[in-house]
Amino acid sequence: MQTVQTVETLRSQVKTFKQAGKSIAFVPTMGNLHTGHLELVKVAKTKADVVIASIFVNPMQFGANEDLDSYPRTLEEDSQALAELGVNLLFTPTPEIMYPKGLAVQTFVEVPNVSALYCGQSRPVHFRGVTTIVNKLFNLVQPDVACFGEKDFQQLSLIKTMVEDLSLPIEIIGVPTKRESSGLAKSSRNGYLTEVQKQQATVLYQSLTLAKAEVDQGNLNFAALKAQIQQKIETAGLVVDYVEFADAKSLQPATEDSESVVLLLAAYLGKTRLIDNQVLFTKKP
Numbered sequence: 024m025q026t027v028q029t030v031e032t033l034r035s036q037v038k039t040f041k042q043a044g045k046s047i048a049f050v051p052t053m054g055n056l057h058t059g060h061l062e063l064v065k066v067a068k069t070k071a072d073v074v075i076a077s078i079f080v081n082p083m084q085f086g087a088n089e090d091l092d093s094y095p096r097t098l099e100e101d102s103q104a105l106a107e108l109g110v111n112l113l114f115t116p117t118p119e120i121m122y123p124k125g126l127a128v129q130t131f132v133e134v135p136n137v138s139a140l141y142c143g144q145s146r147p148v149h150f151r152g153v154t155t156i157v158n159k160l161f162n163l164v165q166p167d168v169a170c171f172g173e174k175d176f177q178q179l180s181l182i183k184t185m186v187e188d189l190s191l192p193i194e195i196i197g198v199p200t201k202r203e204s205s206g207l208a209k210s211s212r213n214g215y216l217t218e219v220q221k222q223q224a225t226v227l228y229q230s231l232t233l234a235k236a237e238v239d240q241g242n243l244n245f246a247a248l249k250a251q252i253q254q255k256i257e258t259a260g261l262v263v264d265y266v267e268f269a270d271a272k273s274l275q276p277a278t279e280d281s282e283s284v285v286l287l288l289a290a291y292l293g294k295t296r297l298i299d300n301q302v303l304f305t306k307k308p
């Protein structure tokens with residue numbers, strides 16, 4: 024695996040792949056890789072001739088009081104894991120390379136309606152930072168296919184919208200959430216948790232499972248389910264950020280007419296903010 028850090032070397036490698044007629048699958052990450060990320064790479068390998076991954080802790084998607092500085096950076100282990108999986112090229116830019124004029128740029132890519140909902144309520148600048156950096160990375164890597172985790176459901180939905188609205192010739196693939204045996208979704212931020220907190224955090228998956236079982240039995244009273252789940256999460260010692268039922272396509276709040284519904288959750292455990300989700304049905308029952 025070749026590792027490149029500058030825009031020029033990345034562009035030159037991409038050009039070489041393109042000239043050789045190779046299709047490109049892209050896996051953007053912020054590093055500190057776990058088996059969830061590796062699933063993305065495995066899927067990417069089945070979709071194109073070469074796989075390009077990136078590791079970049081993107082300052083533009085962090086709010087002022089968030090964990091940009093403490094976000095885990097483990098480049099050496101990450102590179103080894105990606106090389107072992109057969110990634111062809113790893114791009115590891117610095118903030119100065121991605122934002123030579125600093126973060127106060129003139130041009131952003133934004134999907135405003137959905138960005139303001141759910142995670143956007145407590146992280147107001149987050150999704151604008153995500154869609155802007157993903158667009159920049161897409162421009163550099165020029166992938167045919169790009170893989171994103173369903174764990175970040177709102178992010179995945181925004182990126183699909185961005186690609187459609189901007190006519191980008193890229194197929195976006197959603198990869199199912201990889202979990203611990205306890206059900207806890209794999210996340211770099213799980214590293215902030217103690218063993219006791221990891222146990223407490225399993226209430227998120229249990230809540231999703233409960234909601235799925237209720238809906239499968241015909242209970243579509245989302246308001247009552249929301250109250251029940253909020254209470255369940257708070258009883259386990261977490262502070263709920265949001266519990267929302269959304270239309271899985273538009274991501275607007277679910278209505279009786281929604282053909283597909285996803286339950287989206289976010290909660291704080293101490294200072295750590297965790298998210299999870301579960302599609303409850305994809306065709307109205």
Ligand SMILES: Nc1ncnc2c1ncn2[C@@H]1O[C@H](COP(=O)(O)OP(=O)(O)OP(=O)(O)O)[C@@H](O)[C@H]1O
Binds near residue numbers: 060062210
């Ligand atoms: N458990 C998981 N299963 C599948 N994909 C995942 C999982 N966790 C993260 N991903 C995906 O990996 C990509 C990179 O995510 P990122 O580097 O932010 O990791 P993360 O574990 O989600 O970190 P964070 O703790 O910041 O949320 C994203 O597309 C994300 O959705």
Ligand SMILES: CC(C)(CO)[C@@H](O)C(=O)[O-]
Binds near residue numbers: 052153175
């Ligand atoms: C897509 C992404 C790499 C953009 O920085 C990030 O939001 C992530 O890791 O999910």
Ligand code: BAL
Binds near residue numbers: 175
């Ligand atoms: N996985 C989403 C990246 C973030 O929380 O900043």
